[in-house]
Amino acid sequence: MIEAVGLTKRFGAKTAVDQLSFQVRPGHVTGFLGPNGSGKSTTMRMILGLDRPTSGHVTINGMPFRDLPNAQRNVGALLDAKAVHGGRRARTHLLSIAQLSGIPEKRVDEVLGVVGLQDVARQRAKGFSLGMGQRLGIATALLGDPKVLLFDEPVNGLDPEGILWVRNLMKQLAAEGRTVFVSSHLMSEMALTADHLIVIGRGRLLADMGTQEFITRNSAGFARVRAAGTGPDGRNTLGTALTKAGGRVLQEPDGALRVTGLELPVISDVAHEAGVRLWELSPHRASLEEAYMRMTQSSVEYTSSEDPRAELWEPEPLTVPEWEDGPAAPEVPRTGFFAPPPPGAGGAPFLMPSDPGKLASAAGNTSPNQPEESR
């Protein structure tokens, strides 16, 4: 159990962590999310007593880290994969850390096996890739078989196999009843690994909730509907009907409609009753990544400044159609100007057809709006 109360850290005039209070409970993988420079690492360092909080305090199992007896047996941490003397061999590096707490040498070989570094145990750490460095760091964290584990960006530099391994390791550690606190700037990774999320931006707490709850709350879904034909008639008729049925309708630049608040079957029924044929009716879910981006947008520390190509991009935002009186609906992130691929493609932008002839005929059809008709 990690408990932070009013944790604040200032470096000069800059506030890195601002009144952060949260609890990390045992038996769960708790994801610690935030953009670069949002104060994740500083918070981790304060938990480990490396940095002194300007105000507030943080305890591990009720005690400040510096007062923990036999700290390594209670808390294991991976802070920086490169925090290794490059001239030392992997095994002796681990051994020197293990000896600090009187951990037997046998355990060193054990953790080397756990992280899969047994074959390079006698190589110098400077020859290690970032991924191997992460594994060595994880091994260091596991040495004392601790009840509380902290990992700062553990999947950085790992290959897909390594990422999957870390994911399973975290889950397994949590299932053993340990407290697992993992930081990341990748929402997609955390959505798969963590069952609880703590999101911060500019050092402030933005969210502290279960991952499932976070997803439900933050991923706004919508349906894209495209009336047959290119004229505005069908579109207007459909739009009016959908609005009447209680939906919220926005128009995309290419004429498709973005509908929220109505289930897909209802939209189909409404269109049928209004006598409008549909060329497209597809479900869309704003990804968790987008929800996270939206949440942290205002609090991103280092945003790229003006993009000189910005004017080349679609200047026209989603417009409120003429049948809509109210102000524009809250912006729903747009993935592209075109309709997505047919539902069968599972969201993939392009699906290789099974026989070559199909591809040739599809290539001749330049309108991506009518994928069904090209078959």
Place this chain on the structure above:
Amino acid sequence: MSSFPAVLNSEWTKIRTVASTTWTLVAALVVTVGISAGLCTLFNSTFTEMPKEQQLTFDPTLASFVGMSLGQLAMIIFGVLVVGTEYSTGMIRTSLAAVPRRGELFLGKLTVATVLALVVGLATSFLSFFLGQAILGEHSTGIDEPGVLRAVFGAGLYMALIALFSMGVAAMLRSSVLAICILIPFFLLISNILNGVSATRKVAQYLPDQAGSRIMQVVPGAMDSGETPYGPWGGLGIMVLWVLASVLGGYLVLKKRDA
């Protein structure tokens, strides 16, 4: 409980598993013994050409340690690297995340490194002395002459103290590069220049290396070293004060600052 012996054990593993330890310590020994032997050969062959005054105050013990002025630079680098690489590699955070008691860690590191430096320092001084005396032949002295054993033992102590002083400085500066850039020019040039100029000598004789190296002299005032207001042990005492100040400074920096 992470006890002090455990920290010593860990620091011993750390120090013996990096190449820089071997290289710097071997360099300290080889450079000191080699240069001393070379200069002793020179002293021996040109003894009769020396001015009468120098012949009378010739100190064979000190002569066999002249290489130490360069050999100590390797010791300084050893001391700096032992502490400095913890910072430059980020290892200090890994170490402190395992042992939160910083004083214990610092003390353990300094103890292991200083004992090692002392062992190498004593080996260097005894080797340098006996080789030097063998070369000096008729001008040589024996280990049983008054003050000689003190000087040889003191030379080994001096090596260990200069390494410890460098560790303290590196801990205060938290950087190997910075510490080496300050310490090497200081001990190679500045200290000697200040001590060579009579105007600044009154102050410069209290610098750590100038005061500490007095212990290696058997004949007072030998080799133009001039009179000092302190004796051999007094000089070493002054050096110890410098070392204590540097270690205390390093400890306070480690204790107070964020790692």
